[in-house]
Amino acid sequence: MTLAATGPWSGVYTKRSLVPVGRLAVGIALIVVWQLGTNTMGREWLPSPLDTLARIWQLAASGELARDTLVTFGEAAAGLILGGAAGAVLPFILRLSPRLMTALDPLISAAFGMPKLALAPLFILWFGIGITTKVVFVASIVFFLLFYNGLAGILSIDPRLVAMLRVAGASEWVITREIVWNTTKPFLFSGLKIALPRALSGAVVGEFIAADAGLGWYIQNARSLNDTTGVLAGAVIVTVLVMVVNAILQRVQARSLAWRPIARDMTV
Amino acid sequence: MNPRVIVDRLVVFVLVIAGWQLCSSYFGTIWFSSPWRVLDRFIDELRSGDLFFQAAYTLKAALYGSLLGGIPAALLPFALRRRPVAGAILDPYFVGGYGVPKLALAPLFILWFGVDLEPKVALVASIVSFLVFFSTTAGVNAVNSQYVNVARVFGATERDIARHIVWPGAIPYAFAGFRIAAPYAIGAAVVGELISSNRGLGFLIQSGATDFDTTLVFVSLTTLTMIVIVVNLLVGRCERWLLRWRPAQRGLTSKVIGA
Amino acid sequence: MSSAVPMLEVKGLAKRFPPRSGQAESPWILADLSFHVADQEFLTMVGPSGAGKSTLLNIIAQVDGANEGKIFFRGELIETANGSALHPGWNCQFGYVTQDDNLLPWRTMIDNVTLPLKLQGRFDAAARKRVDELLHATHLTGFERYYPHELSGGMRKRASLIRTLAYDPPIILMDEPFSAVDAQTRTQLQQDLLRLWNLGRKTIVFVTHDIAEAIALGDRVLVLSKSPAKIVADHRIDIKRPRDLGNLYKLEGFGDIFESVRRDLQ
Numbered sequence: 048m049t050l051a052a053t054g055p056w057s058g059v060y061t062k063r064s065l066v067p068v069g070r071l072a073v074g075i076a077l078i079v080v081w082q083l084g085t086n087t088m089g090r091e092w093l094p095s096p097l098d099t100l101a102r103i104w105q106l107a108a109s110g111e112l113a114r115d116t117l118v119t120f121g122e123a124a125a126g127l128i129l130g131g132a133a134g135a136v137l138p139f140i141l142r143l144s145p146r147l148m149t150a151l152d153p154l155i156s157a158a159f160g161m162p163k164l165a166l167a168p169l170f171i172l173w174f175g176i177g178i179t180t181k182v183v184f185v186a187s188i189v190f191f192l193l194f195y196n197g198l199a200g201i202l203s204i205d206p207r208l209v210a211m212l213r214v215a216g217a218s219e220w221v222i223t224r225e226i227v228w229n230t231t232k233p234f235l236f237s238g239l240k241i242a243l244p245r246a247l248s249g250a251v252v253g254e255f256i257a258a259d260a261g262l263g264w265y266i267q268n269a270r271s272l273n274d275t276t277g278v279l280a281g282a283v284i285v286t287v288l289v290m291v292v293n294a295i296l297q298r299v300q301a302r303s304l305a306w307r308p309i310a311r312d313m314t315v
Numbered sequence: 316m317n318p319r320v321i322v323d324r325l326v327v328f329v330l331v332i333a334g335w336q337l338c339s340s341y342f343g344t345i346w347f348s349s350p351w352r353v354l355d356r357f358i359d360e361l362r363s364g365d366l367f368f369q370a371a372y373t374l375k376a377a378l379y380g381s382l383l384g385g386i387p388a389a390l391l392p393f394a395l396r397r398r399p400v401a402g403a404i405l406d407p408y409f410v411g412g413y414g415v416p417k418l419a420l421a422p423l424f425i426l427w428f429g430v431d432l433e434p435k436v437a438l439v440a441s442i443v444s445f446l447v448f449f450s451t452t453a454g455v456n457a458v459n460s461q462y463v464n465v466a467r468v469f470g471a472t473e474r475d476i477a478r479h480i481v482w483p484g485a486i487p488y489a490f491a492g493f494r495i496a497a498p499y500a501i502g503a504a505v506v507g508e509l510i511s512s513n514r515g516l517g518f519l520i521q522s523g524a525t526d527f528d529t530t531l532v533f534v535s536l537t538t539l540t541m542i543v544i545v546v547n548l549l550v551g552r553c554e555r556w557l558l559r560w561r562p563a564q565r566g567l568t569s570k571v572i573g574a
Numbered sequence: 575m576s577s578a579v580p581m582l583e584v585k586g587l588a589k590r591f592p593p594r595s596g597q598a599e600s601p602w603i604l605a606d607l608s609f610h611v612a613d614q615e616f617l618t619m620v621g622p623s624g625a626g627k628s629t630l631l632n633i634i635a636q637v638d639g640a641n642e643g644k645i646f647f648r649g650e651l652i653e654t655a656n657g658s659a660l661h662p663g664w665n666c667q668f669g670y671v672t673q674d675d676n677l678l679p680w681r682t683m684i685d686n687v688t689l690p691l692k693l694q695g696r697f698d699a700a701a702r703k704r705v706d707e708l709l710h711a712t713h714l715t716g717f718e719r720y721y722p723h724e725l726s727g728g729m730r731k732r733a734s735l736i737r738t739l740a741y742d743p744p745i746i747l748m749d750e751p752f753s754a755v756d757a758q759t760r761t762q763l764q765q766d767l768l769r770l771w772n773l774g775r776k777t778i779v780f781v782t783h784d785i786a787e788a789i790a791l792g793d794r795v796l797v798l799s800k801s802p803a804k805i806v807a808d809h810r811i812d813i814k815r816p817r818d819l820g821n822l823y824k825l826e827g828f829g830d831i832f833e834s835v836r837r838d839l840q
Contacts, residue, residue, distance in 0.1 A: 069404035150323035160544040162502035168524035169532050248416035255510050270422040278423050285419040293414050461676050464637040467662030468670040469690035483680040560680040562723040
């Protein structure tokens, strides 16, 4: 009696071992293509991987990288806290008055349709080009993300569970703590998960439009000087930072929501 | 609809307008314009046709970008279905690409493609493609393997299976990807215009802001919001028609994801 | 009834799934399983839940491969364990009615029923007529343009049944097709199945965990043991046809066979 490893599955095993090699090969190929692009189209158009890396190194050594990153992170963090707190709390308040919720429905739908990124110029008009503008801008993005996710959580509450606790004599506070909070928590988490990278790129976009410091400002400034290497280096830095944030988030979430069945971000 | 709900909503509407009016009286119309000025200007801009022209420009960027990025992204998962090893090799690059903050690349696109339509199309395409790709991949992976087995038993070839089972099963997911992507596409086109453009609604907002023409900013923002709402409605309608074979579902998920 | 060469013969079939990671060996689902089915015979197999009945039918239908053993169709070797590529349905010779109806939700009922015929390029006037007869015989006429989710569970079962009958494979494998419907619908479906079988006699291998159903439908009942599945008994059912399935217990000899099958199962 032979093992199934020699059966119809054995072919797949040998092919599977190709995967790590293949991944490495694709990575190298991408860098080679980048270099070839540089060679054919010129450095002014596409700086070489090495040039870009050198610029990042230079920025790191001069302390510019740390300064601009700190500004951008600060804006993102402040906006995240302000907008996130407001957006997470509001659905719980709205739940207490179904009448208010229905009355506000068209307003909420309209706000949902509005591209928040387009508000940046208005905020600059109101708050100037300082850090406040970016904080408000990020806060507005994060607020809506958490608000809509929280609201979806509130709407998904099983009314039978609420009725059961009511019958058992629970107060409104107990219901909120036991059912509303536990139902809504995963929704708020997934909202936060989307909001974190968005907060960072929101701060960067805000800095594109008007700023005097931050990574977005650096990129935009480089663009106005036609310094392609600077633009590319800045874009690479922002990308890496966002990916690091995503990776950390993945770790944290995997731990804190372990009790849940597989969570998908994208549903149909 | 319940008459009380209508009254409630009217009250909310009046309160919003009144609050806005109060803000503009208190802080000055230079900061908040005023409801009447905005309405007046809106009608003016509509009459002159300028609003149509700018909106068409933005929509064109969003549409071209969506098609350019979305169609290959919707087809790729079908090609990868029978090539699991290639899929596994490319997977980290897709996930990484999805994580790249595409909006942060906008200046790069502008540097490469100039200030016209092309950089906005590229930006929109880069965002839409990943959303559609992952949604369609989920659909291809969700294909019911029992359907595939049963079809094989009654003589379906690999092509038949792709055509009659995988394709119709995954199309709803691809479409959901486009539906989710639609507001992002318009948003990305506008961001591209905010950063550098001489046309489009984003340009209108930006030029209004630099000229302290708050009325124009509000008019453009309102138009933009209305366009997104209408596009969402149309895409939703289209999707329901396309998926009329499915039992009725509640449409909540679209709200969970968006921004 | 049995001719010299059986319609279907299974010899020494054995099956286990590849081990999970961290597991040295996985248990055998089927072990040394042999039986044969004569032409136009209605064979039922009864076994406890989880006995590997679906796995067995999957292997015969060649949706899945076996680790050991051989399968002959009209004396021709169609399956040897390991290595050889699978030919699901053996070139449309085997029909397979699964536990779930597996109707494609995006096709109307009639489009589901005619799909195999269309894929096989055999959807001609004669086939059209045959489909109409089958629809009529199963009271599905008038529901052709409905989507599966708009039909009742019993109607979906009948649609999935005639989807297979419509293309007329010589052998039909049935995997507890009536397990998920209520008792009343179930009797009706069994009655329909026997009537359809009587119209044009086919070879049927019908798997179930319901003893009464196995006896009521079959010419012969094979009793399977718990996994690894083996055949522990072979009962010939001599109850006269047509059988009145509404009053099973009044059928002559039913009680005795039921008792002995029940004992075999334990």
